[in-house]
Amino acid sequence: MSLPSFVSNSDEEIRDHVRQSDVEIALVELTDSLSVSEDMRRISHLLPNSASVIVIGQEDAISTIRNLKEMGFYYLFWPATKPEMLDFIKNVYDNRQRERGLGKKRIAKKIAIWGCSGGVGTSLIATEVSAQLADKHHAKCLLVDHDYYAGNIDILLKMENFQKKALAINSIDTDVDTTYAHSMTRKINDMLSLLSLTSEEHSTHELKEYTRSLEDLLNEQNNFIVSDLSKGGQTQVDYRYLADEVDTTVLVCSPAISSIRQLKKMSDWLAEKAPNSRQIFVINFTQPNKATVLSIDEVEVFLGRSIDIEIPFEMGILKHILDDGYLYNSRLSSARPIATLTSMIMGENVSKKVKQSKRWFFRK
Template identity: 20%
Template sequence: MLLFSENSKAESDLEHSILIVTPDSTKMDKVCEQLALRGFGEIKRFLGTIEQLELFEDTANIGCIVFDASHLESPKDAIEIIDIQLSKNVTKIAFSNKDSLLLAEEFEKNEIKYCYYPTQLNRLGSLVYKVSQDKIELGNAIRITIMGCKGGVGASMLSYYAAEFIAKKRQSPTLIVQGAYGTQNLDLISKVAISNEVTLLQNNLSGYYEEKSQAWQYHNDIYDNYECVIFDFTGYNASDENIENVLTHTDCLLLICDRDISSSRMAKKIIEANNHLMNSNNGVRRLYICHNNHHGKISGEVNTQEISGLIGKSVDITIPYLIKSGDPSLPINFNGKNIQYLESMCNLLLGKRKQTLTKIGLFDSLKKIAQRG
């Protein structure tokens, strides 16, 4: 007998949009004009450099990016930014005012189409048209691991909420994989019955229980059908070999600690292992620490500052003790004002840094007005 009713929602087939990135408004208009002539669908604009792409919020359902590479000497930095902010599967087309065959060849070798601006501007439209007819290639999913540093730290709950947030934010197929040696409670969290096969939880979000024969593995034909895969793993009693496998194959790792000092010890062990791997250029470069206060304060437990001191690395995100309104026995949710904590955590996972706003005083405001006059 099933605990919950089957989810019969179908994934929606949305037409992919095109994103144009350039800091030059004249180039922006000319590129958009070429695309408009060919009758393309939605065209999104970002007036900035490719390095500033993290500031662009409307990243959902982008299938092709056309970006200004005039200031770039190599395509490698652009590739990393695009893969994190959009998708590894997105089609990449660069245009530049550098008429260099060598530079063009380097972009082409990295699977980025290259056009010389402005003489090859008409070729730009035909390139976008051609690639828009091709299906998105699979097998390049972004792999994000959320690892609990001991049992009961709330890693599975955070993994589910993160996967749900990312699926809605990116509007692209997302899979949450619960490790074979974890709690296997994804059905209780999602309220959808899960078999030993991939199960649709909601639009763009599916769930899967990892089989023990494939435990701790990041290469599975199933994963190739998704743009982002969230792995919910537990570091408790994990062997050194398993930890090394995580550090070697994941694109991003978020370690979940609570106030128990044993979780800090485990986090420190994983960080030290990663530092060792980094000496041979094999570790994970985006490793973050989350302090999840999943229960009320108990005397003798460590705080966020003490955790940072114990592991030798600053805590990147702290989630306070959130009691669900009406019934403290129910799991937390991130509705209302609490969404800020989930958004901050997912921004880390997606490579978006928090933007700091400079507060302007009354005197400064009056000074600026006077200067305009």
């Protein structure tokens, strides 16, 4: 092991240091923290998944140990003597050498952006969330495109001369490794990459299964894996993926009756099949208010719970995107709900959503 280095416990310092260094063991000192679990949940995405992390704190609570263990972190209660601390670090290092211990459990959080109907802006929301996770929250993020033959994800990501990665027929039966998986992605910036496949020889089912295999290989290299599951890119195998793999499902609908009914159906299915998975409800107003028929109150009564995020209709969205802008850092009214959605995905505490000026958006 090399000699230890020290940095101030700030988001910027942590981010810059760990991205420029090969960190094996990180000690995070939180002896002045009011909530060790919450602070580590907030900064966990700044730490490389490959590092073993020891959190030092003064909370003498089983719940703290349990919460940190679930996140893949060790906990050292302070004060500790020098021999106790050295023994603790040595045990962590020994576990690391034997490929055991908590560090091996830290993989990317899987986020599914699920379109409850076509044309609800699923790809737009997926790209905005991914870009904001990388830019504003400094999280290593992989965006996964599940439209293998079309889509406008390149426009949303401001990419020029974009081509989906063509999958050769012989590679589908070949053992692949992390290096190959990386070669199948397209780098957007240092913190964001895109996995977008296509093939003239393979079925959608084969491409879907192969995409999942590449995802698994890239798990430890990313803090978040965001799947763009627009309506046109959904297949039956995605339902099992939502139930077994996904940490948070963002269900996106429009104010249309059919879209809201599908959201309700998906939410009930997830509640039964994946009761521990988080659900976030997003309603995206893709048309002017006068073109819709339901009130938000009626929508929430039907769903049996409140809508988490409301993205208002705006005429200027398309022009802003075509002018190479992202919504999350714009002055458009859609910026705030997108930022709130990203914060919710991060697990941050957010204030109750701000409704539009009137509770009644639509008239029957």
